[in-house]
Amino acid sequence: MIQIDQIQSTAADLMAKAAIEIPQDYLDGLKAAASTEDGDLSSFVLQAMLDNYEAAKEDRRAMCGDTGVPRWFVKLGNEARVEGGMVALEAALRRATAEATTAVPLRPNRVHPLWRTDHNNNVGIGAPEIEYGFEPEGDWVDLITVHKGGLFGTDYRMLFPSDGMQGIKRFYLDSLVAFGKRGLACQPAIIGIGLGGSKDICMTLGKRASTLRVVGSRNSDPRIAEMEEEFKELGNSIGMGAMGFVGKNMVIDCNIEVGYCHTGGMPMSVHAFCLSSRRAVARLWPDGRVEHRTDPDWFTPYQRRESVDWETSVEEFV
Amino acid sequence: MTLREVRLSTTPTPEAIAELRLGDIVYLDGLMYTAREGVYMRALEDKANIPMELPAESAANFHCSPAATIRQDGSFDMGAVTATASFRFAKWLPEWMAKTGAKLIIGKGGMSSKDYRDYFVPNGAIYLSTVGYGTGALLGRGVENVEAVHWNEELGLAQAMWVIRCNRMGPFIVASDLEGTCLFERENAKIAENLEHLYEGTKPAVLKRYGETDDRSDEVI
Incomplete structure (x- = not known):
């Protein structure tokens, strides 16, 4: 059983990491781009962005003022069990989103489309989005947050x-x-x-x-x-x-x-x-282990399966 | 070409503005305020009194909602600061500039050269673009103090009028001049020369859409 308190505290950590730390794969890609860029203005911009990532990490402040719209992807191994069930998990993710909005701070970006009501916490109708995926084996839960701006x-x-x-x-x-x-x-x-x-x-x-x-x-x-x-x-x-x-x-x-x-x-x-x-990922295990990473590893063979039954597909892959 | 670095006051003299060239990198000192659709509507449409002495206190309007919060004791925690796209505010800007004497409009993406000619140039104003986008942490470091937040109750944190004391806040890029020249349009024109060649081997979609154009010198703003 994965403890609900640990889901909430890990989710809060992920909210901050996503907002502050540029993922290494993107950073490497941008550095490679900067090394080939020869436009004077565009080179200046890329260098300023590289400086900005450093400043964000040093100061523990969000890298961009538009901190995007927080959203969650939750992936569960088939044997994963969450204390309190999935309704408790959704409540924990909403609480972590609201609390991180003040704690980091993030920009309270989420408003009602017509009335422009802002709860100042990035939570509202349908916000944050929570989407699900499953894998055939495992008793872990992957929490993935993406704050696309x-x-x-x-x-x-x-x-x-x-x-x-x-x-x-x-x-x-x-x-x-x-x-x-x-x-x-x-x-x-x-x-x-x-x-x-x-x-x-x-x-x-x-x-x-x-x-x-x-x-x-x-x-x-x-x-x-x-x-x-x-x-x-x-x-x-x-x-x-x-x-x-x-x-x-x-x-x-x-x-x-x-x-x-x-x-x-x-x-x-x-x-x-x-x-x-902005993306950050953690895998939570029932024994209390939490492993942080930046690769969501979402598109597994199972997610891209073409066949009726998964067992058949496994044999085909072998 | 090396880019020129300039330090500029948020209540700049006409001479200081006249010296700026497209592509100059600017760092700002002094008071700056945020104003976007919420502030414009409240000040211009609802005719609320603007809670600052403008332009005496500041002639720098930042199109920005900061990543910031008001602590329980009333103090401010301002993290990252970046701009939002300015073209959406063209509806209110002429009246706003006339009313407040704003000389520096700071935002994302600039305005059209027509906007610059029509109401920036007559008001002696220029556009400064944020860099990136966006260098939120670097700009956040340039915030010496948050002096006030006006209209938070009425507009919410994201739309409120934040008054910021800047200390070498930057970088910004000069994106218009007193002739109304637009930096982005200049760059677009250079890039457009390559587009015909680039599009070779592609074809327009079978199903068209209303209002569709195939003229790639057009912009979406």
Whole structure:
């Protein structure tokens, strides 16, 4: 049984870590980008961002004033049990979100869409979002928090099989160019592309591709992995860098996730996880161990399964 | 090219503003206030009295909601500070500048060159962009003191008018000048030269959308 107090205190730690500490994989990616950048303004911006990460860690203050909209992904091994059940877990995550908003502090970003009511704690109707995944084995719970910022850099379009790769590339470039101007997308970013699913799942796939996969990871389908490399190159050949200034670095990495869709369509979404790619992860075990990491490791073979029964799939993988 | 670094007062003289060039890196000293849609609506539409002497105390309007909280004893904890996208405030800015004498509009992404020509230049004002975005921790270090938070009860922490004493707060980038030139549009024009070549081998979507353009010199703002 995983203790509920430990879930809440770990969740509070994750809230602060996500806001303050840039994940190492993104940092390495940005340093590599900075070493190739030769635009005078965009180079200055990247160096300022590297200084900013240091300042945030030293001062234990949030790296960006827009601390994003906190959200939770919870993954459970099939044998995991939580004290008080899942309703208690959701209450613990909401409490940790509210308390961290004051303790870090975070910006109280969450308001009612019409009445603009702000509880000053990032909690409200549907906020923070809590999404779930499961794995066939294990008695652990993974808590993943992502605080994606910004109102720009994300778009959806219903494409069709006849649009083909040419249409996919067009929509990808359109999204990067439109939101890259003036740096609205806060690039260079981890670009996530969702292909397929129904409309809502298409958005979910793209968002998870940008926020739940690390820089340098590749899709397990080798042809999609090739597309990821090609699209990263393509985004970086626009000639646009940080803040929309002339430069070489728009995309720190491009991650693509797919889901089966309606036979007539090919829906596509594009998401940008920004210069403050806030994510933090911890695994909690029933014996009280807590292991922190920054790789959500969300897209396991089980999450990408294609077959009816999982057991069959395991044999296929072997 | 080396970028020029400038220290600037938040109540700058016309001469100091005139000396700034596009792309200069600026660090600010003095009082600055945050104002975005909540403050604009309350001051301009609801005609509430602005609780500061403007521009005598400050001519620097920051489009910002800080990551900050008010402690139980009434003191302030201000962590990170970054800007929000400014183009959304064009509706209120001409009247705001006329009323408050703001000379420095500080935010994210700048305005259009038309905005600059229409009401920045006649008011002797320029636009400073935050960097990144965003260097929240660096800007937070430039906050010497939080002097006051106005209209918190009416607008909430994120929309309230925060009054900040800056000590070498920065970096910011000069994104407009007294001729109304726009730094971002200058960069866009350079990048646009490459776009036709880049788009080779792509094709427009089969299903079009209302209001769609294929002119990539257009911006979304």
